[in-house]
Amino acid sequence: MPPHLSSLRTQMLPAEIIFDVVREAWLTIVNGDWALRWDFYNSISMVSHSFNGAMQNAALRIVAIRTPEDFKAYRCLVKRRWGLDPDYEGDNERVHPDATGFFVRSELHIVLADWICPGSGFQYRTDYVRIARYIPACKSLHVLVKELPSNDQYTLPYQPLFHFLSQYPDTRRMSLRWTYTHSNRYILPKFSVEGVTYLRVREFPRCICHNHRPSPPPGKRHYDDCFSYYLMTLFPNLSHLHIDTPYFLKNLTTPPNVTLVTIEVPPVHYSTSHGQFSSLSAWNIVSALTLGFFKTRVDPEEENPPPPRRRKIIVNTGPQEPQGWAVAVAACKAHNVELELRRVYNNPVRDK
Numbered sequence: 001m002p003p004h005l006s007s008l009r010t011q012m013l014p015a016e017i018i019f020d021v022v023r024e025a026w027l028t029i030v031n032g033d034w035a036l037r038w039d040f041y042n043s044i045s046m047v048s049h050s051f052n053g054a055m056q057n058a059a060l061r062i063v064a065i066r067t068p069e070d071f072k073a074y075r076c077l078v079k080r081r082w083g084l085d086p087d088y089e090g091d092n093e094r095v096h097p098d099a100t101g102f103f104v105r106s107e108l109h110i111v112l113a114d115w116i117c118p119g120s121g122f123q124y125r126t127d128y129v130r131i132a133r134y135i136p137a138c139k140s141l142h143v144l145v146k147e148l149p150s151n152d153q154y155t156l157p158y159q160p161l162f163h164f165l166s167q168y169p170d171t172r173r174m175s176l177r178w179t180y181t182h183s184n185r186y187i188l189p190k191f192s193v194e195g196v197t198y199l200r201v202r203e204f205p206r207c208i209c210h211n212h213r214p215s216p217p218p219g220k221r222h223y224d225d226c227f228s229y230y231l232m233t234l235f236p237n238l239s240h241l242h243i244d245t246p247y248f249l250k251n252l253t254t255p256p257n258v259t260l261v262t263i264e265v266p267p268v269h270y271s272t273s274h275g276q277f278s279s280l281s282a283w284n285i286v287s288a289l290t291l292g293f294f295k296t297r298v299d300p301e302e303e304n305p306p307p308p309r310r311r312k313i314i315v316n317t318g319p320q321e322p323q324g325w326a327v328a329v330a331a332c333k334a335h336n337v338e339l340e341l342r343r344v345y346n347n348p349v350r351d352k
Contacts, residue, residue: 018050023058037064038073056081060102063135066111068126078134094133104170108138112161113146122155129160132167140173141165141196147180158227162189162234169195177244178203186227192234197257199235202244204228207251221291222251229253246282250291259309261294266345267318276347278317280324285313286331294337312338318345 022044029037044055056077065071082099114125143165148157165174174196184205207228209216216222222229232238232254241254242262254261267278288294294311313332315322321341332339 015050015054019054019057022051022054023061026055026058027062038069061106062109063103063106063138064109064111065126065128065131066113071126071131074131075134095136097136100136103135103137104139106135106138107140107142108135108168108171109142109144110161110164111144111146112148112157113144115148115157117149117155122149122157124157124160128164129167131164138168138171140175141168141171142175143177145176145178147182156187156189158186158189159191162191162193165193166191168193171195173198175200175202177201178205181245182206183208184226184228188225188227188230189234192236194237196235197237198240198242199232199238200242200244204243204245204247204252206247232258248282248284249288249293250284252293254294256296258294259311260314261312262314262316265315265317265322267320267322267347276318277320278322278345280315280322280328285324285328289331289335289337295335310338311336312340314340314342316342316344318347319343 025040025044026037029040041055041059045052059074060077060081063074065074078095078099082096082102085094085096088094108131110128110131112124112128116123116125143161149155172195174193176199181203182205184207186205205228207222207226209222209226209229224230229252232241232252236255237257238255239257240260240262241258244264249261263283265278265280265283267276269277269279271277294313296309296311315325315328325341329339
């Protein structure tokens with residue numbers, strides 16, 4: 001019997017094109033309907049031998065884990081392809097070291113969600129800390145945070161996440177995106193993420209230290225464990241902080257290595273007198289610089305300190321200067337900070 005026409009067509013496609021098509025489809029599903037991924041994986045894998053290989057490579061190049069089922073599927077994929085490290089057995093099993101060379105070129109996407117509160121206390125259904133045993137390295141880390149308990153005095157929901165992140169000391173790029181706007185009631189985790197130099201954040205948790213009674217100790221504007229204010233200090237080698245959504249910059253501190261801050265200021269406001277416009281008011285740059293944000297700290301005991309690094313704030317905005325631009329320019333000049341305007345957004349079309 002002659003081969004089916006669809007089979008002939010897939011055999012005629014170069015392997016590179018098959019991989020590119022499958023990879024883009026997999027990435028689209030990762031960013032879309034999460035539940036469809038493994039149905040898609042199984043369907044594509046059955047098309048042909050070439051599609052099976054492309055599907056497996058795509059899933060391992062763009063690793064996406066949210067549920068225990070995801071973790072189980074990846075554990076099986078990894079064990080089947082590389083086997084286990086003979087030096088680790090039983091509950092301590094790990095993928096064979098040969099897998100590391102592959103995963104250093106992969107993206108790792110994690111969704112922090114699906115938590116429960118059994119009798120023993122808060123826990124996630126997915127054991128994020130164990131992921132590094134099977135995905136030992138990655139080019140970039142992308143964390144999506146779904147809604148969590150409103151107070152972590154007892155639950156500590158970010159401890160498992162940062163324990164997990166701390167196991168990737170060679171990963172340089174990371175995104176941390178919350179899916180909802182909320183006030184911070186969280187305690188700073190104890191784990192640091194040593195390798196990250198570029199961090200992109202969305203819907204940064206709002207600091208509420210000023211709402212607490214009693215207020216922070218004398219001489220301090222924030223509690224020592226304030227998650228919002230001190231979050232960046234968990235990334236000691238961070239050099240570029242990129243924030244997608246408005247946040248009062250005075251309510252966060254940056255590690256000494258940070259020399260570049262990028263903020264997104266699209267033209268989302270509208271008035272009959274100004275039309276579509278953008279604004280810096282929600283970032284409070286002037287107050288932030290006055291209170292020491294982005295300030296170069298010099299050790300007073302160092303005899304010959306190196307010259308301070310040049311610091312820059314990049315404002316990605318629309319065709320016109322955002323409101324508050326002139327005041328921000330003056331403040332940055334006074335604090336020896338370069339301020340750069342980049343017109344990357346078009347004004348959205350409004351219905352008449």
